[in-house]
């Protein structure tokens with residue numbers, strides 16, 4: 001099956017890759033949203049990490065946000081073999097779109113050019129008033145970052161509970177234009193991200209995850225395997 005998947009990828013002009021936490025676990029990043037992720041440690045976190053709470057008490061919000069995500073550590077994470085594999089799918093005659101649930105920024109760090117961060121990014125923040133964007137260094141320099149232009153408290157670039165998902169239409173359009181859909185490292189449990197494979201109608205659909213998912217039946221090829229191991233197998237046929 002690995003050889004067949006490699007052939008489909010090699011002959012594709014436009015691949016869309018959907019990724020989830022499983023892609024980043026080999027980089028040592030905890031799975032933020034799963035049942036074993038940080039939300040289950042303390043159920044009040046979902047309340048504190050909401051858009052409502054941010055606008056209610058931005059100072060306390062930022063204190064908790066920085067504590068929960070240990071943002072200072074984020075730059076220490078590096079792309080792993082799976083990110084590199086996805087980056088290496090890019091070729092002069094093959095466009096690769098990555099639509100990720102991960103908020104760690106590692107697909108861009110690996111070099112991918114077309115990355116849709118479906119749940120936003122832990123990197124940086126944006127002024128909710130004037131739209132000015134700021135890098136992580138600026139955000140980390142003070143306890144509660146505010147906009148240098150208009151003095152409004154900045155809002156992190158990660159999607160908070162209660163925020164609208166603005167990337168869904170963009171993601172749907174990317175899938176429309178591609179011919180292969182490759183889903184990696186997600187059990188497709190989070191709505192509406194798990195709707196995306198349904199938009200792939202005439203596509204060759206491949207799912208690689210370390211365990212069975214409730215959406216396995218939607219795919220032409222399904223591999224249950226450790227992701228690092230699976231990409232190693234596919235790469236053998238990629239020369």
Ligand SMILES: [Zn+2]
Nearest residue numbers: 127130147150
């Ligand atoms: Zn501003």
